[in-house]
Amino acid sequence: MVALLEPAVVDKATTLETLLETPAGKRMMTCIQCGTCAGTCPYGEHMEFAPRLVINMLRGGFIDEVIKSDSLLRCVACYACLAKCPRGIRLTDVLLPLVKEQVLVTRTEIPAEFQKSLENMHRYGNPMGESPRKRAAWTATAGTKIPILAEVKRTVDVLWFVECYPSFYARGQDNCRAVAKLFQALGVDFAILGNEEKCAGECGQVTWESGLFESLAEDNMKLFKKYQFRRIVTADAHAYNAFHFRYPMFGLTQPAEHTTQFFARHLDQLKPRLTRPVNRTVTYHDPCCLGRATGSYDEGRALLQAIPGVKLVEMVHNRVNSICCGGGGGGMWLDTYYKQKGMERLSERRVREAVATGADVLAVSCPYEISRFEDALKTVPHDKPMVVRDVVELLAESLA
Amino acid sequence: MKPIVPKKNEPVRIGFYICHCGTNIASVVDVEAVAKYAATLPNVAVSRTYKYMCSDPGQELIQQDIQESRLNRIVVAACSPLLHEHTFRKATEAGGLNPFYFQMVNIREHDSWVHTDRTEATRKAMALARAAIQRVPHHKPLEVKKVGINPNVLIVGGGIGGIHAALTLANAGKMVYLVEKEATIGGHMAKFDKTFPTLDCAMCVLSPKMAAIGSHPNIHLWTYSEVAKVDGYVGNFKVTVRRKPRYILEDLCTGCQECVNACVYKDAKFADEFNLGLGKRKPIFLPFPQAIPPVTMIDPEVCLNFKRGKNPDGSHTVSDKCKKTCVEACGDRKAIDFKQTQEIKEITVGTIIVATGFQIFDARRIPYYGYGVYPNVYNALEVERLINASGPTEGEVILRNGQVPKKVAIVHCVGSRDENTNRWCSRVCCLYSLKLAHLIKEHTHAEVYNFYIDMRTPGKGMEEFYNRIAEEGMHLIRGRVADVYPDPNDGATGRLVVQAEDTLTNKILKIPVDMVVLATGLEPHPEAESLRRMFNLSCSSEGWFLERHPKLAPVNTFTDGIFLAGCCQGPKDIPDTVAQAGAAAAEAFALIDKGHVEQEPNTAYILDDCCGCKSCIPLCPYTAISFAEDTKKAIINETLCKGCGTCVASCPSGSIVQNLFEDVEIYSEIDGVLAEGLF
């Protein structure tokens, strides 16, 4: 894959007006209008201005027409266009967010559900509008003491950034309990931020409103500066993406890891502890923010294959060609809107592929996917039962 | 003109000439100012500017001044010496001076073309001119060394390029060694069915040439052989060729193939390389019916008479476990030799033509096209074999399940024009895709969809060909295919969906097809890097062999006496390959016909001051330096010396001198380029 985000190609100050002067913009000048981006886009057929056309409208000086349309409300920031672009053009993380921001500023009608979640993020630091004081409430159910940085008052090895969905959603909390169990099994020196933590700001670079992202990032950065830790580990692929690519621009110096990457790195220590067989056929869904965005395809699969009894099967679309669950780029809060517009839910498209593999378990590694795929399984017909599990949940299940 | 022999102690009189090169130099460098500056320097008798120094009047100017102004040194500031040093040496000589009383200053490639500031560029030109003006008084008259050329030619690669070059030279009476890595010559062209734009049968035009190679008295054809080592230099290359064992004695085999029929394997069951694994062959086989030489070979990896697996040295051990029905069938001809080992041949040739070709892009590198995953995804070369009457299906375009496809998609630019794989346009794919579209339609009456980014059909008759194919009713869709996946509604049949944006209608197309053909691009041969090292060639960053000049020396390399032909230099079609092969043959012939090469007299020699420390002796890569026991001094064999100057730089007593690059000459250049006020 050509395109991994280097800070040199995106600058916080870049706007649509200045974009074509930047290194990333000069790449856009090399676009050959082949249409791979539009062809691979999961909602390409529903866009008046698919990515190819967005580039050409920008180059031709007609970007205002794109901003007036609702085409980019239909972008789920899945990185497919960027990953396959034969010119390595930074669509998902550079061009499209800049256009989206203008759409948000200019459009009179923004889908209410989406509007609400942006407001919630701003006001409560989480998109669902839950009380920030309850953010660490799940720790009571963890079955073990979860250390909080403000209380431990020392340098810890791992800052576990829990994020919103794992903190507040019941199925997300399953993920938290699994991570806690695995950390404990490995003897990891970790702590969480507790109620101080705020949403990392989605993927950061695919946010709709750079001001909102900046305020969230600055709040979190204050905490990161206040405490001492050696690395950030998070189970949320979107947060990982933000920490990996965007937060360094705000001064983050510690490395960030996704839980699958962290556990895969410690697989030698973990593997002897994985003794309880999980006799299931499992298919693995590549999260966009982990797979196409960072090239991290193997970690999730390596962890699954380390579990005794697991038989791994692949869906038709996998790795670089994986299909998005539809939750990225704000898609998480646009389901109603998509339905109104007669668009198929991508989670259902994905689940149909999972069902076709004959697997018992659809393994995921991003908290958005749990709820999206579980919902989709309610509507997609399947003869054989199928459950959705995070990779870490399956690992924890296998721990003796 | 009568030669001028400078008298001893005659004062040095330099003629300095600066070229405008039209506006190439003069637009950036103030040539008048440089000429004025040069005139002020010691020993400069004449200082002039001229529009084009390399033109005849420009050269005559030098000759005239030598005679009229009694010049005895010439400095020309113009382009790179690699381009015109020779020209001006000739002019100097024509004026009556020894040609080595000349020095060139590069103010075009190294100055006017790479700088924009006129003041800075002019200063640089002045400094470089001063260096040459200070250097040239130290020049000495030298003689060009002539070395005879061995008239034999080595051609590496037996594809259409190598075949054409070999026949051209052999017909002209030159002895040619044609070395081919595979067991037969013919290369990629032998696998094609028809060729664009004429749609004439590839083998019909190729096989007579192949046969001519096989029977030509002036051609030593060594197939299943590789060049292992190249030493020497233009006119006199020493080449080592390794002939791999095919376990058949070429001289004795008549090509009757009775051994193949008699093999204990009644059915062919091993993947046939020539048909890209689409067909099957036996352990003893003829690569393809028209193979040249028409000699069978044995695959020791699968033949029962060999132990499985290679020995550490790459050889195979005979197991003697087979009934050897093949040997029985061969009878008195006794052409089968299980104990054959590799044979090392050493030859001397004067010139070499490298025509090692290309490899097709491995489509597995683009996972979303499903090559190697879905059986109905083919690469274009496989389809050529399916269409070919002598191919595995005898010319029937059928899928692996035996069905005839009703809808076929051809995907252009697979592994071309893509930053993720290869950046270059492979040049032939658009045209061969149109050809395949025509042939598939002709064979199957299928609906054919061509997905292209840009339709590139330059060349004689090519646009007309495009027009003809379009008229036949192909679907030509402008959009790069983004995804190929099994039809979710019809998965069991192996039907695939090809998804792409039709960029001209703004529609996303999802077209169900029975067969997908990937128009895979061309890429450098995997062994190009080791070949490059062996022949001391240069490669472009993509890995294609680099020609000496993209326009004016397209078949020459940076190594004298080695020429390029065909796709090893870059993607090209058959007509261009043949044209280039002919050009390479002509270049080789021109060298041979001249009978000798002139070598720069930049060799080194040893002064009487040599103290006999011997430290230079091991440094010489050509073992040109030896130690004279009688005088206790080192001596340099001038014919072996190649003029690198490494020994000169190492001599602790400063007793070695390199002609044309004497220490004093270089010191005066150093002093010259550092002139005050010129930075």
Next chain:
Amino acid sequence: MANATQSPLPNSTWKPRIVAFFCNWCTYTAADLAGVSRMKHFSNVRIIRLMCSGRVDPQFVLEALAKGADAVLIGGCHPNDCHYVEGNYKCLRRYQMLKRMIADMGIEPERLRLEWISAAEGEKLKRVVNEMVETITKLGPLGLPQKFEQWDREMEEFANHVAARDAAAGGGCAEHGTNTQPLETAHA
């Protein structure tokens, strides 16, 4: 004495002077390629063509620095690509020695650079030249000729001083036997 080791301050008109020794087959050709491709770069590098980087006598480098160059760039073929088999390797060995030597002479090692640039690498040539000019611009002038002059003056002054002192002592040249005497006096 402090002044003797201080470099003359870069003034606004100062530009680095860099002498380059390029081999005929690779790096000189790469510089030609940069020209043909119109790759603009700084004009401060003056190229001297040699047949092989193996011809670069360490004295050429020292001579260039002594004659006023601020830096020296040597360009040769990549390892295993030398037109003369291994001249570039010989050059590398001399370069390693020179690096240590100029460091001992108090010259920044950045002022000597060896690069392998093949005939196809016009782009690399441009990059190396530009980098080198930028590096040397930051380092400032080396100014060895000026230093030599200054050292000569100091030596002369010192010699005059010694002569004057000896004259004052009234003894002309010190006798061998009394060699230690002035030293002891000096220490006292």
